[in-house]
Amino acid sequence: xxxxxxxxxxxxxxxxxxxxxxxxxxxxxxxxxxxxxxxxxxxxxxxxxxxxxxxxxxxxxxxxxxxxxxxxxxxxxxxxxxxxxx
Amino acid sequence: xxxxxxxxxxxxxxxxxxxxxxxxxxxxxxxxxxxxxxxxxxxxxxxxxxxxxxxxxxxxxxxxxxxxxxxxxxxxxxxxxxxxxxxxxxxxxxxxxxxxxxxxxxxxxxxxxxxxxxxxxxxxxxxxxxxxxxxxxxxxxxxxxxxxxxxxxxxxxxxxxxxxxxxxxxxxxxxxxxxxxxxxxxxxxxxxxxxxxxxxxxxxxxxxxxxxxxxxxxxxxxxxxxxxxxxxxxxxxxxxxxxxxxxxxxxxxxxxxxxxxxxxxxxxxxxxxxxxxxxxxxxxxxxxxxxxxxxxxxxxxxxxxxxxxxxxxxxxxxxxxxxxxxxxxxxxxxxxxxxxxxxxxxxxxxxxxxxxxxxxxxxxxxxxxxxxxxxxxxxxxxxxxxxxxxxxxxxxxxxxxxxxxxxxxxxxxxxxxxxxxxxxxxxxxxxxxxxxxxxxxxxxxxxxxxxxxxxxxxxxxxxxxxxxxxxxxxxxxxxxxxxxxxxxxxxxxxxxxxxxxxxx
Numbered sequence: 001x002x003x004x005x006x007x008x009x010x011x012x013x014x015x016x017x018x019x020x021x022x023x024x025x026x027x028x029x030x031x032x033x034x035x036x037x038x039x040x041x042x043x044x045x046x047x048x049x050x051x052x053x054x055x056x057x058x059x060x061x062x063x064x065x066x067x068x069x070x071x072x073x074x075x076x077x078x079x080x081x082x083x084x085x086x
Numbered sequence: 087x088x089x090x091x092x093x094x095x096x097x098x099x100x101x102x103x104x105x106x107x108x109x110x111x112x113x114x115x116x117x118x119x120x121x122x123x124x125x126x127x128x129x130x131x132x133x134x135x136x137x138x139x140x141x142x143x144x145x146x147x148x149x150x151x152x153x154x155x156x157x158x159x160x161x162x163x164x165x166x167x168x169x170x171x172x173x174x175x176x177x178x179x180x181x182x183x184x185x186x187x188x189x190x191x192x193x194x195x196x197x198x199x200x201x202x203x204x205x206x207x208x209x210x211x212x213x214x215x216x217x218x219x220x221x222x223x224x225x226x227x228x229x230x231x232x233x234x235x236x237x238x239x240x241x242x243x244x245x246x247x248x249x250x251x252x253x254x255x256x257x258x259x260x261x262x263x264x265x266x267x268x269x270x271x272x273x274x275x276x277x278x279x280x281x282x283x284x285x286x287x288x289x290x291x292x293x294x295x296x297x298x299x300x301x302x303x304x305x306x307x308x309x310x311x312x313x314x315x316x317x318x319x320x321x322x323x324x325x326x327x328x329x330x331x332x333x334x335x336x337x338x339x340x341x342x343x344x345x346x347x348x349x350x351x352x353x354x355x356x357x358x359x360x361x362x363x364x365x366x367x368x369x370x371x372x373x374x375x376x377x378x379x380x381x382x383x384x385x386x387x388x389x390x391x392x393x394x395x396x397x398x399x400x401x402x403x404x405x406x407x408x409x410x411x412x413x414x415x416x417x418x419x420x421x422x423x424x425x426x427x428x429x430x431x432x433x434x435x436x437x438x439x440x441x442x443x444x445x446x447x448x449x450x451x452x453x454x455x456x457x458x459x460x461x462x463x464x465x466x467x468x469x470x471x472x473x474x475x476x477x478x479x480x481x482x483x484x485x486x487x488x489x490x491x492x493x494x495x496x497x498x499x500x501x502x503x504x505x506x507x508x509x510x511x512x513x514x515x516x517x518x519x520x521x522x523x524x525x526x527x528x529x530x531x532x533x534x535x536x537x538x539x540x541x542x543x544x545x546x547x548x549x550x551x552x553x554x555x556x557x558x559x560x561x562x563x564x565x566x567x568x569x570x571x572x573x574x575x576x577x578x579x580x581x582x583x584x585x586x587x588x589x590x
Binding site for chain 1: 141228252253258263264266267268269270271272273274275276278279280281303316317318
């Protein structure tokens with residue numbers, strides 16, 4: 001999973017990014033990531049949704065909206081943990 | 087009483103209804119059902135002499151379209167995937183991971199998504215190839231689960247019939263990120279999964295803008311909710327305690343779903359369910375199909391004619407699909423055929439060029455032969471819809487060959503009410519154009535309580551009639567048209583009959 005950085009080059013978190021979105025980032029374009037709590041886990045994790053943008057600067061994938069990205073990374077960790085438990 | 091000439095039409099094939107003095111036929115074979123006639127059923131004609139490697143075991147067939155509009159045919163066996171290249175099969179199996187593991191009686195299912203073709207079977211990771219430039223299949227990125235079926239619904243690729251394990255089970259379906267078949271991170275870019283709480287395992291997903299989830303004992307509609315990034319799709323159960331008995335036994339035409347259930351055939355449009363096989367063919371089909379392989383009955387919806395066909399096994403001794411039952415949705419009539427093939431699919435003809443001669447290919451004759459298509463023929467372009475198959479010899483084939491031997495039957499008639507009738511001859515009402523125009527047989531019984539006795543088929547003479555010389559109270563007539571005969575319509579027979587003596 002690629003590491004995502006803030007605009008100052010600090011590591012934020014590593015997250016899964018689809019092959020297609022990685023390809024778009026390689027082309028120097030921005031991608032919008034939408035996120036939501038999966039339906040099957042809503043009763044465990046509550047309902048969350050939002051979006052943030054990623055772009056590639058040099059060798060780094062950078063999140064423009066750090067708060068939005070952190071919520072997403074946190075939700076993804078919670079999803080993985082919940083899937084392993086259930 | 088002088089002899090009379092009486093037209094007797096071939097009845098609609100409805101073997102499930104009581105045949106006591108009814109207007110229906112109990113038997114037809116190798117015909118399509120027209121509105122007032124039966125039509126010939128063509129045989130499978132091979133494209134070339136190239137045998138697909140790995141027989142027996144051809145178990146997948148699909149036609150995909152390139153960016154330039156050309157069609158490419160793909161096929162699968164239990165261990166390999168192939169593409170058709172003019173006159174031979176080219177191995178496009180993955181280069182990493184070894185042979186595939188399709189189980190006997192299972193099929194590869196394919197779906198085109200943009201420029202990619204996705205192939206699934208429940209024992210291997212989903213595979214993908216670039217239709218325009220790909221040389222081999224590869225694992226679909228994003229680690230999607232293994233699946234029995236794959237379907238593009240709107241901007242999403244759905245996987246269903248999932249292999250048990252991890253967060254997945256057979257009651258769950260999963261869909262990709264929007265417009266991204268490499269996005270399988272649930273909760274990201276609208277990728278998510280849905281577990282059906284009841285109704286049994288999911289057999290598959292069908293449809294276009296309106297989708298259907300077919301379960302073992304339920305059918306649900308699925309509707310995309312634009313702008314709703316939480317639910318994404320809404321699911322509504324529209325059929326309870328009845329679903330699709332086969333993981334391949336459904337297809338859609340427009341928004342109309344056709345499927346085979348435990349008790350026969352159904353269509354569904356949104357919330358409207360129609361038992362299309364009830365009182366027609368359901369009981370016959372249940373009695374004449376292999377119970378142990380009802381779970382792999384395959385439905386194919388044609389696009390060039392208003393027909394839906396289910397291919398199935400007639401018995402446990404059939405090594406491959408050997409029967410077809412066909413529903414014509416324009417006139418709600420059924421027919422059936424007997425053609426064997428390893429796997430069936432809706433194909434499109436591939437284009438042919440003027441430079442390449444494919445030996446033995448009837449669609450690509452030499453330029454100097456009188457049979458070659460005209461230079462502005464559509465045949466050079468390809469893309470004509472075809473019902474295709476891998477025939478028993480392993481050859482890529484389509485239903486474009488000479489007509490199969492056909493059997494049609496009239497309804498039961500009581501020609502002289504209360505009395506016996508002597509039928510001297512029968513004149514077929516069809517346009518079979520051949521010296522060998524076949525036979526007519528009379529079926530007789532004296533009372534409704536008797537079983538039918540079929541007399542020997544009588545050859546049609548040069549007069550166009552068959553001399554039957556049959557005496558009975560009740561009659562039926564069967565028309566047999568030999569294979570390879572050219573004909574377009576068959577409506578019935580005109581019989582010459584007169585009142586005969588009575589039986590004490």
